[in-house]
Amino acid sequence: MVLDILTITVLIALTVLAGVVVVILGTLPGKIATRRHHPQAEAINVASWLSIITLGLWPFVLIWAYIRPGEPSAVATSEQLASLGSRIEALEEQVRRIGPSGGTP
Secondary structure, three states: OHHHHHHHHHHHHHHHHHHHHHHHHHHHHHHHHHHOOOOOHHHHHHHHHHHHHOOOOHHHHHHHHHOOOOOOOOOOOHHHHHHHHHHHHHHHHHHHHHOOOOOOO
16 A cells, blocks of 8 residues: 555656656747847747657757857858968978977077
């Protein structure tokens, strides 16, 4: 009898805990987007709940909450890559000129 009551109590506690986790995960991207003043915060909130319910694209919604449209991204353009390439070549040339002694007298 005591074991039955303990089992039911544990099952109820785990069900409540699972519900709390779902609610926290469902609201997380919307709260992040609102806190970061994202222009699409409401859409992120709706997409978060839909993806939690359908067990779908929740990680992408979380990433969307952190990315604001119109901000420069971390992806380098071809001009930036060319500039970095030329800077690397110049630094390599300086290292070659210093030589194996390390430039110390």
